[in-house]
Amino acid sequence: MSATYTTTAKLLHWLMAVLLFGLLALGVYMHDLPLSPEKLQLYSWHKWAGVSAFLLVLFRLVWRITHRPPALPANMPPLMQLIAHAGHAALYLLMIAIPLSGWLMSSAKGFQTVWFGVLPIPDLLSKDKELGDALALVHQSLNLLFAITLAGHIGAALKHHFIDKDDILTRMLPKH
Amino acid sequence: MKILKTALATAALLSAFAAQAVEFTQVQADKSTVAFGYQQMGVKMDGKFKKFSAQLAFDPAKATAAKASFDVDLASIDTGGAESDQEVAGKAWFNTKLFPTARFVSSSVKALGGNRYEVTGQLTIKGKTVDVLVPATFTAQGNSASFDGSFSIRRGDFAIGEGSWAKFDIVANDVQIKFHIAASGK
Numbered sequence: 324m325s326a327t328y329t330t331t332a333k334l335l336h337w338l339m340a341v342l343l344f345g346l347l348a349l350g351v352y353m354h355d356l357p358l359s360p361e362k363l364q365l366y367s368w369h370k371w372a373g374v375s376a377f378l379l380v381l382f383r384l385v386w387r388i389t390h391r392p393p394a395l396p397a398n399m400p401p402l403m404q405l406i407a408h409a410g411h412a413a414l415y416l417l418m419i420a421i422p423l424s425g426w427l428m429s430s431a432k433g434f435q436t437v438w439f440g441v442l443p444i445p446d447l448l449s450k451d452k453e454l455g456d457a458l459a460l461v462h463q464s465l466n467l468l469f470a471i472t473l474a475g476h477i478g479a480a481l482k483h484h485f486i487d488k489d490d491i492l493t494r495m496l497p498k499h
Numbered sequence: 500m501k502i503l504k505t506a507l508a509t510a511a512l513l514s515a516f517a518a519q520a521v522e523f524t525q526v527q528a529d530k531s532t533v534a535f536g537y538q539q540m541g542v543k544m545d546g547k548f549k550k551f552s553a554q555l556a557f558d559p560a561k562a563t564a565a566k567a568s569f570d571v572d573l574a575s576i577d578t579g580g581a582e583s584d585q586e587v588a589g590k591a592w593f594n595t596k597l598f599p600t601a602r603f604v605s606s607s608v609k610a611l612g613g614n615r616y617e618v619t620g621q622l623t624i625k626g627k628t629v630d631v632l633v634p635a636t637f638t639a640q641g642n643s644a645s646f647d648g649s650f651s652i653r654r655g656d657f658a659i660g661e662g663s664w665a666k667f668d669i670v671a672n673d674v675q676i677k678f679h680i681a682a683s684g685k
Contacts, residue, residue: 358586360669367540433544433579440541450579 326393327494335383336495342376343418347470370429370436374444377422384415396489410475417469424462431455521684523644526553530681533571537654538671550575555682557644559637562610567618569603591661598625603633614638624657642684649677 328336346369353365395404429436430446432455437443448454483491534547550572557565573593578584588595605620611634618633635648653672654660660670 358582360663360666363539363669367542434539435542437541443542452579 328392329386329390331386332383332390332392333495333497335379335386339376339379339383339418342372342379343473346372346376347466350466366434367440370425371439373422373425374436374438376418377426380415380418380422384419387415393494396487396491407479410472410479413472414469414476417465417472421462421465421469424458424465428455428458428462431458521639521642521644522556522558523639523682523684524556525683525685526555527643527681527683528552532677532679534677536675536677537673540669544579546576546578548572548575549577553680555680557608557637557646557682559639562608562616565605565608565616565618567603567605567608567620571601573599573601573624591664592659594625603631622652625659627657629656644682644684646680646682647678649675651675 349365349369349372353362353369356362356365395407399407426436426444427448430448431451433450435443435446480492480495483489484493528551531551531553532547533551534545536543536545538544548571551570553567553569555565555567557567574588574595576584576587576593578587587593601622601624603620603622605618607619609617609619611617614637616635616637618635620631620633621628622631623629629652631650631652633648633650635646638645638647652674654670654674655665655667655672659674664670
């Protein structure tokens with residue numbers, strides 16, 4: 324087993340970190356804007372980036388399955404190891420569920436997603452106001468859960484680095 | 500035998516004329532629809548108007564003499580969302596307080612053959628009048644008939660969407676109007 328991540332895995336990790344933080348911030352910001360051309364533009368960008376993130380996470384999942392990540396430190400208590408694995412599983416689940424909920428919400432609200440304004444993503448649901456509102460709540464709740472899990476993810480990485488003083492954080496950095 | 504054939508043919512022809520001699524004058528608004536479609540950053544959007552009224556006088560045997568006028572209550576728009584319904588009723592879009600209705604008045608009707616017609620007329624929205632060409636397909640069944648068709652307008656011609664909305668990069672200029680008008684005759 325390799326002691327470090329592949330360059331591709333690192334690249335995917337940091338690319339998605341930037342993309343997902345941007346998506347989260349944009350989502351929170353654009354939601355409360357009054358209706359304007361800017362709002363419609365930001366929504367479109369958010370959806371384009373969301374579809375891109377979804378495709379990236381699928382690729383990342385395949386990469387993760389075919390390239391096993393380095394093991395957790397042997398001195399980590401089994402319960403902590405379990406929590407770490409559960410946390411990562413939750414992150415992957417949410418990275419898949421969140422764009423799916425956004426896509427379904429868009430369909431139900433009658434706004435088809437057209438990737439980069441060019442490639443129409445089929446609508447799985449037909450226009451339905453109540454379902455649209457319900458899916459908006461689902462999208463929002465999943466994101467809240469994602470933000471909490473991310474806080475745990477970052478907190479844990481920092482704890483490993485500054486308190487446990489192991490290489491959990493540094494092994495995800497470019498030159499390790 | 501030949502005489503009988505001729506008589507039958509004449510009778511058939513006459514009854515066909517008789518069937519077509521209905522003049523359609525009553526528009527059934529509850530069975531009619533006025534919808535629209537446009538593009539928003541490459542996304543096809545649609546909506547409809549819930550309230551409209553129409554005056555009609557259409558006799559397929561004298562199509563060129565037909566007349567039609569149409570009033571659409573712009574505040575009855577359904578864009579699919581309360582926030583956008585409110586937005587398009589505002590000053591930058593329809594300004595429904597000052598210009599509550601869109602009005603179409605036909606000026607001439609041309610038969611294109613078959614059941615197809617071409618209606619020319621004037622469309623007035625927000626105080627601006629534009630000549631439009633409306634192709635329509637006519638389907639009759641006894642005393643009831645329907646007119647179906649669609650045509651394109653440019654929202655810029657009517658100043659629908661001013662100020663920050665005036666550019667067409669987010670909300671496209673072309674708007675397709677699609678109608679289904681049910682009418683009954685007398």
